[in-house]
Amino acid sequence: MLLTVGDIMVKKVFTVDADESIRHAADLMSRQCIGCLLVTEKEAEGDIAGILTESDILARVVAVGANSGETRVRVVMSRPLVTASPELPLEDAVRLMFVHKVKKLPVVDREGGSEQLVGLVTLTDIAGVQPALIATLKELYEKMGEVPPRRIKKVMNYYIV
Numbered sequence: 001m002l003l004t005v006g007d008i009m010v011k012k013v014f015t016v017d018a019d020e021s022i023r024h025a026a027d028l029m030s031r032q033c034i035g036c037l038l039v040t041e042k043e044a045e046g047d048i049a050g051i052l053t054e055s056d057i058l059a060r061v062v063a064v065g066a067n068s069g070e071t072r073v074r075v076v077m078s079r080p081l082v083t084a085s086p087e088l089p090l091e092d093a094v095r096l097m098f099v100h101k102v103k104k105l106p107v108v109d110r111e112g113g114s115e116q117l118v119g120l121v122t123l124t125d126i127a128g129v130q131p132a133l134i135a136t137l138k139e140l141y142e143k144m145g146e147v148p149p150r151r152i153k154k155v156m157n158y159y160i161v
Contacts, residue, residue: 003129003130005084005090005119006086006087006118006119007090008121008125009107009119009120009125010119010120010121013106013117013120014028015039016037016038016039016040016052016073017039017040017041017042018039018049018073018077019042019074020073021068021070021073022066022068022073022076025057029054035053035054035104036053036054036104037051038052039052047115048108048117049074049081050080050081051077051078052073052076052078056077060076081106082100083107083108084105084108085107085110086107086119090126090129090133091136093105093121094123094126094133094134094136097137101148103123103151103152103155104121104122104123105120105122107121127155127158131159134156137152137156
């Protein structure tokens with residue numbers, strides 16, 4: 001049986017408004033024990049505008065000494081957002097992550113002409129259910145002669161024996 005993103009995605013996804021402070025977002029991430037938040041915008045009627053990860057906070061706030069209480073999420077979040085559909089096979093999700101050099105894919109259902117956030121899948125989620133796909137990711141980097149970003153290499157090294 002071919003597993004899809006919808007088979008393994010996390011359905012409880014946390015969001016934060018783009019105008020909130022990084023301190024507020026980091027507190028929410030800490031309380032919920034999660035590594036990212038999807039970012040919404042009030043003026044866009046709650047549409048997903050980006051993603052805020054621990055790496056974003058470390059690189060764009062902590063490392064440069066920015067004030068987390070004054071810095072807004074919209075300044076730090078990553079965009080454009082790379083998404084997947086629930087029907088996407090896991091192997092294709094790994095390739096999408098490779099192309100865009102990301103570890104997290106918000107899952108969006110596009111039925112009926114509108115986009116509805118239905119979950120989130122991470123490279124670690126995929127590695128947990130199909131470690132062989134991580135070997136595929138490693139082969140893609142080698143074939144392209146690229147060095148994977150450190151955050152992706154950590155996952156690859158952990159799951160490839």
